[in-house]
Amino acid sequence: MPKILISDPTLRDGNHAVKHQLTAKQIAAYASAAEAAHIPIIEVGHGNGLGASSLQVGESLHDDATLLEAARKHLVKTKLGVHVMPGFATISKDIKLAMDIGVDVFRVGSHCTEADITQRHIGFIRNKGKEVYGALMMSHMASKEVLAEEAYKMQSYGADGVMLYDSAGALLPDDVEEKVRELVARLNIEVGFHAHNNLGMGIANSIAAVKAGATILDGTACGFGAGAGNTQLEVLVAVLEKMGYSTGIDFYKLLDACDLADREILSVIPRISSISIVSALAGVFSGFSKHVERISKEYDVDPREVFFELGLRKVVAGQEDLILEVAAALAGKEKRCA
Amino acid sequence: MTSSSEKIKVAILGSGNIGTDLLIKVLRSPYLECTLFIGRxxxxxxxHKASSLGVRTSDQSIEAIVNDPDCCDIVFDATSAIDHKRHWAVLDGLGKTVIDMTPAKIGAICVPAINLDDCLIERNVNMITCGGQASLPMAYAIARTHPDVHYIEVVSSIASRSAGPATRLNIDEYVDTTSSALQYFSGCEKTKAILIINPANPCIDMQTxxxxxxxxxxxxxxxLEVDAMVRIIQSYVPGYQIILPPTLENNRIVIMxxxxxxxxxxxxxxxxLDIINCAAIAFAEKYAKLRYDQLRITNHESRITNCFSIIRNSWEGVDKCQKF
Structure with a gap:
């Protein structure tokens, strides 16, 4: 049976959905359940990864060390992973700290056309003998050729694999298949896919990726994640098993973990809200949605217009400050028209 | 002072985006003359750009200055933070004044709108980072109007096309140096810097x-403080503008x-590129003016001394000294 490596960012991407307020207690509880279910990797931290707690993208309830230690204590076989975005996190301040705490797997991400900013970080982690993957975020914004070129750079820096992120939930299965296929053909390392469910394509896109040769998939308990959420992990594992792929996950224990997440972590069940459909059509990073909702209310402007304007300006992950500028400009325009 | 013999001689080390843009600014300066443009x-x-502008070039890196130490008084180091450490060891020995364009954090940190004059006595002056030059005057204005600043954070977005290989390789140093400079100028201990590279086409304007x-x-x-600061910055960076004036949103002050x-x-x-290079030119020109004035005073004094000795020797000498 062909094997798919499942990585579960419930405690990282899910943090977007609760404005980065996950508690150490919630993390500990889910980590234990994930260990029991034999989930291979869980990612933990602020929604934007190490060192990202900020006024720009939202402040974390706990610092990185507290979040990671809370999970570390409960993991034996399940590996502890983190997301790293150069420009937010640095080697000396953040990556070394994560290594000291005992993080096993690092995903070093950049906007999908900017892989060269990950060179030193991937190289450093590689030299320390840890597992390291490149992450090309917002992959709907580049052609398959550009993505393959950027992924190839990550391979040359020493990555064990490259993940394509559909950070805006904007891709359709045919897009995913085409892009993943190109990477698989070009690279001699693993290729994976990380979906968002804004257009209801989480499972379909993940399966399209596997069919095109991807061997790593991300999924979260109950789909807990930014925007409309991620691929719903328990559904993904069920579908993969039904299709004849093995994940090594104990399915009943996984369902237990998801029920626990439902009870203990999710204050709101992720759903495809009208705003998250617009966000995907505009091609804007899923993590923007909470900020857009708040700021649109404050400035009394239509959040849909804010998303489309942000989309026109081709904003990337981390440019949340522009929401304020766009909302203020829209509010000013309305005032002038009135 | 327009004749080239009176201009201060500068060498530019590093032929990337920063170095080449600096060259064009130096060529325009009435106080500076680029005597050597150095790459690898x-x-x-x-x-190519430098050659086409008729500037002497060398591909010998730092060796070009070692081999011709009299070529310049000032060296702009527009290489990378790692290389600057090596270059400074050499240039220090040669007695050069060095303007460091990399985030190497060795020299005195300089934001012309805040502390230009304090830096004029320094031999290694660090221009911090582009985001630092854009944000530090604002952070300083916040600190001057607020006795209790708990936290300052700055986010800069730049166009992918404007971020050369050294900028990308130095992204950690960028974050670290910008956040240290924020502490230095605001007195606030908790600071953070974030850099975003955006590939949109047409390219996005630099924003902070x-x-x-x-x-x-x-x-x-x-x-009021910000308006006053902006006028000072615009005197050396004409394209600096406020797009969101100080605003209180979600319990945070925001300025864009x-x-x-x-x-x-x-x-x-x-x-x-422009803001960090304009800052470096502002420093170099002020330094050049100071040097020129000192030189003129020294010349003047020596001519007067000379004149007195002529007078002492013969009264005819008085005629020769008339022009004083």
Missing amino acids: NMSSGGM TIFAKVEQANIEALR VKVLGLGDYLPRYAGN
């Missing part, structure tokens, strides 16, 4: 957002600025 590869875009958490926000006083460049080497969107 004669076929790079920057080297300054966030602060303070005990009690005084937006009115801050707006945009920097349009002069369009010297890269088009105007590359305000990040």
Whole structure:
């Protein structure tokens, strides 16, 4: 049976959905359940990864060390992973700290056309003998050729694999298949896919990726994640098993973990809200949605217009400050028209 | 002072985006003369540009200065933070004044709008980072109007096309140096810097957002302080502008600025190149003026001394001294 490596960012991407307020207690509880279910990797931290707690993208309830230690204590076989975005996190301040705490797997991400900013970080982690993957975020914004070129750079820096992120939930299965296929053909390392469910394509896109040769998939308990959420992990594992792929996950224990997440972590069940459909059509990073909702209310402007304007300006992950500028400009325009 | 013999001689080390843009600014300066433009590869875009402008070039890196130490008084180091450490060891020995364009954090940190004069006695002056030059005057204005600043954070977005290989390789140093400089100029211990590279086409203009958490926000006083600061910055960075004046949102102070460049080497969107280079030129020109004035005073004194000895020797000498 062909094997798919499942990585579960419930405690990282899910943090977007609760404005980065996950508690150490919630993390500990889910980590234990994930260990029991034999989930291979869980990612933990602020929604934007190490060192990202900020006024720009939202402040974390706990610092990185507290979040990671809370999970570390409960993991034996399940590996502890983190997301790293150069420009937010640095080697000396953040990556070394994560290594000291005992993080096993690092995903070093950049906007999908900017892989060269990950060179030193991937190289450093590689030299320390840890597992390291490149992450090309917002992959709907580049052609398959550009993505393959950027992924190839990550391979040359020493990555064990490259993940394509559909950070805006904007891709359709045919897009995913085409892009993943190109990477698989070009690279001699693993290729994976990380979906968002804004257009209801989480499972379909993940399966399209596997069919095109991807061997790593991300999924979260109950789909807990930014925007409309991620691929719903328990559904993904069920579908993969039904299709004849093995994940090594104990399915009943996984369902237990998801029920626990439902009870203990999710204050709101992720759903495809009208705003998250617009966000995907505009091609804007899923993590923007909470900020857009708040700021649109404050400035009394239509959040849909804010998303489309942000989309026109081709904003990337981390440019949340522009929401304020766009909302203020829209509010000013309305005032002038009135 | 326009004759080239009176200009201060500068060498530019590094032929990337920063170095080449600096060259064009130096060529325009009435106080500075570029005597050597140094890279590592004669076929790079920057080297071609320099040759086409009639500037002497070398592909011998730091060795070019070691082999011809009299070629310049000032060296702009526009290489990378790692290389600057090595270069400074050499240039220090040669007695050069060095303007460090990399985030190497060795020299005195300089933001012309805040501390230009304090830096004139320094031999190694660090221009911090592009985001630092854009945000630090605003952070300083926040600190001057608020006694209790708990936290300052700055986020800069730059166009992918304007971020050369050294900028990308130095992204950790960028974050670290910008956040240290924020501590230095604001007196606030908790600071953070974030850099975003955006590949949109057409290219995005350089933008920087300054966030602060303070005990009690005084937006009115801050707006006045910011307006005054902007006028100072615009005297050396004409394209610096406020796009969101000090605003209190979600319990945080927010200020947003945009920097349009002069369009010297890269088009105007590359305000990040422009602001750090304009800052370096502001320093170099002030330094040059000071040196020139000192030189003139020294010359003047020596001529007077000379004149007195002539007078002592013969009264006819008085005629010769008339021009004084």
